[in-house]
Amino acid sequence: xxxxxxxxxxxxxxxxxxxxxxxxxxxxxxxxxxxxxxxxxxxxxxxxxxxxxxxxxxxxxxxxxxxxxxxxxxxxxxxxxxxxxxxxxxxxxxxxxxxxxxxxxxxxxxxxxxxxxxxxxxxxxxxxxxxxxxxxxxxxxxxxxxxxxxxxxxxxxxxxxxxxxxxxxxxxxxxxxxxxxxxxxxxxxxxxxxxxxxxxxxxxxxxxxxxxxxxxxxxxxxxxxxxxxxxxxxxxxxxxxxxxxxxxxxxxxxxxxxxxxxxxxxxxxxxxxxxxxxxxxxxxxxxxxxxxxxxxxxxxxxxxxxxxxxxxxxxxxxxxx
Amino acid sequence: xxxxxxxxxxxxxxxxxxxxxxxxxxxxxxxxxxxxxxxxxxxxxxxxxxxxxxxxxxxxxxxxxxxxxxxxxxxxxxxxxxxxxxxxxxxxxxxxxxxxxxxxxxxxxxxxxxxxxxxxxx
Numbered sequence: 001x002x003x004x005x006x007x008x009x010x011x012x013x014x015x016x017x018x019x020x021x022x023x024x025x026x027x028x029x030x031x032x033x034x035x036x037x038x039x040x041x042x043x044x045x046x047x048x049x050x051x052x053x054x055x056x057x058x059x060x061x062x063x064x065x066x067x068x069x070x071x072x073x074x075x076x077x078x079x080x081x082x083x084x085x086x087x088x089x090x091x092x093x094x095x096x097x098x099x100x101x102x103x104x105x106x107x108x109x110x111x112x113x114x115x116x117x118x119x120x121x122x123x124x125x126x127x128x129x130x131x132x133x134x135x136x137x138x139x140x141x142x143x144x145x146x147x148x149x150x151x152x153x154x155x156x157x158x159x160x161x162x163x164x165x166x167x168x169x170x171x172x173x174x175x176x177x178x179x180x181x182x183x184x185x186x187x188x189x190x191x192x193x194x195x196x197x198x199x200x201x202x203x204x205x206x207x208x209x210x211x212x213x214x215x216x217x218x219x220x221x222x223x224x225x226x227x228x229x230x231x232x233x234x235x236x237x238x239x240x241x242x243x244x245x246x247x248x249x250x251x252x253x254x255x256x257x258x259x260x261x262x263x264x265x266x267x268x269x270x271x272x273x274x275x276x277x278x279x280x281x282x283x284x285x286x287x288x289x290x291x292x293x294x295x296x297x298x299x300x301x302x303x304x305x306x307x308x309x310x311x312x313x314x315x316x317x318x319x320x321x
Numbered sequence: 322x323x324x325x326x327x328x329x330x331x332x333x334x335x336x337x338x339x340x341x342x343x344x345x346x347x348x349x350x351x352x353x354x355x356x357x358x359x360x361x362x363x364x365x366x367x368x369x370x371x372x373x374x375x376x377x378x379x380x381x382x383x384x385x386x387x388x389x390x391x392x393x394x395x396x397x398x399x400x401x402x403x404x405x406x407x408x409x410x411x412x413x414x415x416x417x418x419x420x421x422x423x424x425x426x427x428x429x430x431x432x433x434x435x436x437x438x439x440x441x442x443x
Contacts (some may be wrong), residue, residue: 065431071393072351078394171399178404182411245408246417256422 022151022221029153030096038220039097045222046094051108052116053087058287059123060236061133067127075172076129082165093154102112109292111279118201120281127187127194130180133173135198135238139205141166142233151221174241181245188246195242196250197311201263204273206231325351325372327358330366337369348372352379 009017015035021028028034035041057080064080067073091101107113118136123129144166147159180191207227219221235256242249253266276284322344340359345351351370356379360368369378372375392398412418 070349075393082394108357168394168396168398170397171401172393173400175399175404178401179410182404182408188415213361240423243419243421243423244412246412246415255425258422258424261424 006140007240019219023219024189025046025221026151026176026197027151027153027156030093037216038222041216041220042155042222043094043097043099045217046090046152046155047098047099047104047107048114048116050087050090050094050104051113052119053083053090054105054108055115055119055287055291057083057087059119059121059283060129062123063129065125066126066127079133079169079172080171086165089158090155093152093158096154109288109290109295111284114277114279117204117273117276117281118198119287120276120284121198121201122283123193124197125190126176127180127190127192128198130176130191131194131198133169133203135164135173135195135251136205137159137170137173137233139202139240141170142230142237146223146225146230149224155222177245181247192247199250200268200272202234203231203268204270204276206234207272208267208273212237231265235265239263242295322346323351323373325355325370328369328371328376329359330367334365335365337367340364340412343370348377352377399415 014033018035020160022038048257058074058085061080064073064076065254088101091104094104095101104113108115112148116153117227123132131256139153141163144159144163148156148163148232150159177191180187209228210226212226214220215226239249239254239256251262251266257264258264275281289296323344323346325335325343325348326339327341329340330337343351343354345354348370351372352368355368355370359365369376371377373396376379
């Protein structure tokens with residue numbers, strides 16, 4: 001990066017060179033020069049991603065104790081552990097851009113920053129665990145895979161590990177989906193009810209159709225693909241799988257058009273997304289209160305880590321008894 | 322939580338001996354905890370718990386070392402091929418498959434990759 005943008009260039013020229021660099025596929029490191037708008041947008045985007053990993057662990061955590069077998073409990077526990085790990089790895093990326101992890105966690109708990117809409121909703125049945133594992137994680141993999149070529153190199157590096165682990169989550173989810181679809185009428189009904197309830201939040205997850213020229217994250221290539229491109233990819237991959245299992249999708253207009261190689265679908269109300277994402281979802285307050293409780297409960301560990309190190313090279317002599 | 326004493330046999334010809342205790346909500350969890358707590362390093366070839374006087378053994382000696390199996394946390398731990406075939410059979414019995422136009426090539430490619438993966442997992 002530093003080889004193509006000379007320090008003596010004025011701000012406008014440096015910014016133009018930066019834009020050309022990232023738009024042509026170049027990447028930047030956290031300590032490279034970057035325009036303030038890039039830094040601000042990257043911190044906000046990555047912070048929300050990390051928040052979502054942390055908060056995304058909670059809906060499934062609720063089901064560890066209720067999972068129907070020991071192996072399912074272990075799978076969910078492993079997944080929750082992965083998600084929290086992802087959160088901390090991603091917070092470190094944002095931290096290197098200038099906002100401390102403590103500040104990000106404090107802002108999350110105080111409701112000053114956002115997390116993905118899908119984690120503001122309740123999980124009412126084991127069918128929800130299957131839908132989160134297959135469809136919500138499937139949507140997440142599609143968006144996260146697109147970040148492997150983001151212009152911020154440390155973010156791209158972290159996403160390699162995140163995507164590898166997410167593939168286990170998604171596969172576990174599909175395993176659950178197939179099991180319920182092969183099961184009793186009650187199990188199939190539970191799965192169908194969960195798909196019906198989660199469909200709109202998943203459509204919201206990708207965000208509204210936004211023209212490329214209005215998407216500043218795309219301009220800086222922090223994001224690499226349009227919301228609608230990612231949503232269409234999700235339809236390609238998951239709608240046929242659900243149809244093959246005899247699971248319907250609560251959108252009468254959803255259809256694949258071979259001529260245009262694209263899906264038509266019904267846009268949901270975006271008011272609900274705005275309301276939920278701004279902290280007024282059905283489970284927002286409850287889940288944030290858990291996060292605060294966990295933070296308080298673990299405060300002793302952080303305090304311990306902050307203590308000055310013991311000087312072990314000069315141990316205190318024991319007093320003779 | 323119920324208290325379950327844990328027993329082990331070090332070798333096939335060893336006597337049972339008590340090695341500790343676990344606290345668990347049910348028998349299945351107790352056996353899991355026992356394996357994780359006392360058999361992590363191949364300490365024995367048979368494991369059992371004492372469930373209020375009833376000795377519950379891990380009947381397959383291979384299960385005693387199954388605690389080292391971490392396949393539940395990797396993609397390879399979920400071979401989907403057999404489950405997919407079972408689901409398709411169930412859907413066919415019910416006659417509920419939804420047959421609408423879909424992007425066939427992508428879908429087949431996706432499925433093919435999963436099935437190859439399933440086969441490679443054995």
